[in-house]
Amino acid sequence: MQDEDAKARAEAAFATAVRAATPLWRAGCWIRAGLLAGVWGTVLITVDGSELPRTAVQLSVGTVAVLIAFAHTSQDALERLAEVRAVPGVARLADHLRSTSGRATVDASGLAEGAGCLLATWLFAGPFPLHGLPSQARALGATLAICYVTQAVLQAVIDPGWYSTEHPPSRAMRRFRPLIPPILAAIIAVGLWPYHPAVAELPTTLYVLLCLLPLPLHYLGWAAFDVLLHAASEQDRTSLERWRRTLAIDLHSQVKNPAGLLQQQLDEDDPDLAELRSLCWNFMLRVEDMRLTVLDVRRPAGTRPFGELYESTLSIVPSLLRERCVLAPQAERLTLSSMDYQTARRVLPDLVGNALRAGARSVRVDCATHRPDDPAAEVWLTVEDDAGGIPAGALGAPHASLTVLRERLELFGGGIEWTGTPGGTRVQARWRRQSTGSVALLPRPDGRVG
Incomplete structure (x- = not known):
């Protein structure tokens, strides 16, 4: 050893x-x-x-x-x-x-x-x-x-x-x-x-x-280089070991737990297909999110860009349907706290998936904050489509994915609303921002914020 x-x-x-x-x-x-x-x-x-x-x-x-x-x-x-x-x-x-x-x-x-x-x-x-x-x-x-x-x-x-x-x-x-x-x-x-x-x-x-001149310069230079070299290599090894342990924990929480929930639902005598579909979406999204996390080790801790979540969601959408979806420019620059990001990750795939399954040819996604200077500010996630609306009884079934989603949002002081529009349906999910200062805007290419 x-x-x-x-x-x-x-x-x-x-x-x-x-x-x-x-x-x-x-x-x-x-x-x-x-x-x-x-x-x-x-x-x-x-x-x-x-x-x-x-x-x-x-x-x-x-x-x-x-x-x-x-x-x-x-x-x-x-x-x-x-x-x-x-x-x-x-x-x-x-x-x-x-x-x-x-x-x-x-x-x-x-x-x-x-x-x-x-x-x-x-x-x-x-x-x-x-x-x-x-x-x-x-x-x-x-x-x-x-x-x-x-x-x-x-x-x-x-x-x-x-x-x-x-x-x-x-x-x-x-x-x-x-x-x-x-x-x-x-x-x-x-x-x-x-x-x-x-x-x-x-x-x-x-x-x-x-x-x-060579005697002090060479011996001191040699000694200093050895000290710095071994210190840097030890720091590199320590950082790698710490990163591996953190990644192992993330893999367990981000992948194994959703897989366990999916397995638990499959073991039911009469599993609810809507909930199974929602769990499958969630599981695939978690896997894609972990891939992006591993690739982008420089991401600042505590905040995540909504644009990254949108890209992760599209990655699990069939390629022929991706071109139907578009993200509002304002939402792409929005960053969320870790807790708000987790909530949005649970909401977005369901709303986009429902719109596409309803036959939407155009799906527009937006995410913003209401009263961002207020400690009780809310995060609003909106999906607009040109489909025929929500199927009758979609919110009545106790285990339907939309019903479960609404119940979860209500735990955070929020909810979900459907509104008919001249061109289709507008769905807005909202919840109370879960940490002060959790929402910010990334700077535009021209250096301005907003």
Whole structure:
């Protein structure tokens, strides 16, 4: 059990690292591009014209490396490069970069940036620096170049490949990871050393600081990334577990209970067909509502849009009949409290179903509030159709769905009324709003409410 839990934690950490990798890598690419642009500017402003060709050659390596790094952050860019056949080697490079994603390994992007960092640094110090640079420009250029290489290697230290569960790094790579900062510090010390006395030396303090820069930056960055990574993955696992438990409870109350009521009615010696029909509608609507709930996990708690209920209701109506139904624009933007939504969910399918079974060719649905500023405000749900009206005796049978519906609405201080119109029938169900502030309007596309 402990092994399974450890595996689950490792998988969660790797998944979190992969999600964080792309924005972190892109941010790092922009940082390195900015540092490299600073190196270009420092050299172009101060270098002698005769040194420009050599400067351009050395800095072009780092420039191409940064472009490759940008491409490495986008699968779309790599796929487009893989289709390039006019330039030899480009497609092969793209295939190589795609194969190294999510793995702790040396790739062409890292090697190119390493070479670019080294060549950029040697413009200001090392075995063959530029001559004639002012000391301030030399110090600034060296600082930018070392910051470039330090940031690039830091990105490698916290690469998601170190946490991969599919292609875990080898034991040798895991042992090598803690040694990266001191190895880089030693490389910087050797690379920055002023081998030519004719070249002004860097200030000793700056030289020491640049050599030691990888040690605190890499170890602290590594530790901070690990802490944030595991905290985020644990939060993700906790949220998922909580969501699963909540979903299990909702499934029980939203699906199992209506199914139980339907089964109970079927077990009767002489089940009422009208009530069976109503329970079937309710059961199908609950299933559809749960599907929408699972898909829309970002919905604010406590309120539900009436337009969502209308769409759920239409989803269980035969497709040939759906085009006969229309929702008033005002009702689509209306939101209801959880309790009012449950009441509306019990009312709407029955009213729409009755209208369609009566042969209506046009069914218009509306939902609004009467006196919305009054604590005793009512919710009004109206269905108008062009059918012949309510069948005789529909409200007389004690177990008829409309009779049961009216009794339930009366429990909330409401009721249901049928009115004949020149074109058909108008049915209005009403009930007292069951929580203050439970009804609101969603904003229109133009930003207004109403």
